[in-house]
Amino acid sequence: MERERIVHITNLVKSFNGKRVIDGISFSLYSGENLVLLGKSGSGKSVIVKCIVRLMEPDSGMIQVFGQDISTCRESELAAIRTRIGFLFQEGALYDSMTIRENLMFPARRNARLRKLPEKELQEVVLQHLESVGLSDAIDKMPAELSGGMKKRAGLARSLMLSPEMIIYDEPTTGLDPSTGDSINQMILKIRGEYNPSSIIITHDIKCAKVTGDRMLVLHGGKIIAEGTFDELKEHPDEEVLLFFNH
Numbered sequence: 001m002e003r004e005r006i007v008h009i010t011n012l013v014k015s016f017n018g019k020r021v022i023d024g025i026s027f028s029l030y031s032g033e034n035l036v037l038l039g040k041s042g043s044g045k046s047v048i049v050k051c052i053v054r055l056m057e058p059d060s061g062m063i064q065v066f067g068q069d070i071s072t073c074r075e076s077e078l079a080a081i082r083t084r085i086g087f088l089f090q091e092g093a094l095y096d097s098m099t100i101r102e103n104l105m106f107p108a109r110r111n112a113r114l115r116k117l118p119e120k121e122l123q124e125v126v127l128q129h130l131e132s133v134g135l136s137d138a139i140d141k142m143p144a145e146l147s148g149g150m151k152k153r154a155g156l157a158r159s160l161m162l163s164p165e166m167i168i169y170d171e172p173t174t175g176l177d178p179s180t181g182d183s184i185n186q187m188i189l190k191i192r193g194e195y196n197p198s199s200i201i202i203t204h205d206i207k208c209a210k211v212t213g214d215r216m217l218v219l220h221g222g223k224i225i226a227e228g229t230f231d232e233l234k235e236h237p238d239e240e241v242l243l244f245f246n247h
C-alpha cells in the first residue's frame, strides 16, 4: 500500500530581489516519517517551511498539505490546516512577558478541543505536558530565566499540547551546546514514539540529521541535490553533500 502523503510539493520556486532562493524543488513528506531538510545557513530551509504554512507566497509551484492545495483553499480551510501543524521555531517563540504556565494556557484557551475542559483539567493538561519535557519545575518561571534548551522544550510542550498531526522543527539544535542538542534530538525521537506525528526537521547539524531522520534531503543552490538515508548519503559522490559529513 502506498503511504499517505502529508505534504506534497512540486516545482516550488521563490525569488527575492531577482535571486532564486528556491529554484524548482519537489518532495513529499509521508505519514509518520521524520524527514530532514539539510542545508547550510541561508540555503532556503526556512523559506520552504514558510511556504508550506503559507506565511510566504511562492512565485510558482504547487503545495498540498493534508491533501489540500494551500494556494487555492479558502482562508478558513487554511486556518484549519494550520491548527493541525505544530511549529518549533528557531528561537522557541515564547511570549516574553508570560510565565511558562501562561505560555501554555494562552494557546490552550484558544484551542477548540482544550477550551471545552474545566479550568482545573486544563491546568492539569498544561502540567502534564511540561512534565513530559522535564520542565514541571520551571512552570512559574519567565522565559528569560530559562536556558536555550529549556526554552526549546517549553516551545515543544506548547506544540504537543495541541496534538499536532505534523510537526516542523526549525533548527532544533542550533545555538545549543552538544549535550543539550543531544537531549533535544532524543526528545524528537521520543515524540515520534509517543505521538507518531509526521515531521520535517530543518537543520544544518549533521548529528541532528543522523539521530532524528529517517530520510534526508540535501538542499544546495536552491535545489535538492541528494536524497537518502544517512548511510546512503555519507558515501555520496557530490562534494557539496560530503561537506556536511566531514564536520
Ligand SMILES: Nc1ncnc2c1ncn2[C@@H]1O[C@H](COP(=O)(O)OP(=O)(O)O)[C@@H](O)[C@H]1O
Pocket (backbone or CB within 6 Å): 016, 021, 039, 040, 041, 042, 043, 044, 045, 046, 047, 048
Ligand atoms: N523576506 C525575505 N526577504 C528577502 N530575502 C529573504 C527573505 N526571507 C529569506 N530571504 C533570503 O532567502 C535566503 C534563504 O533564507 P532562509 O530560508 O531563511 O535560509 P535558512 O536555510 O538559513 O533557513 C537568504 O539569502 C535570505 O536572505
Ligand SMILES: [Mg+2]
Pocket (backbone or CB within 6 Å): 045, 046, 047, 170, 171
Ligand atoms: Mg532558517
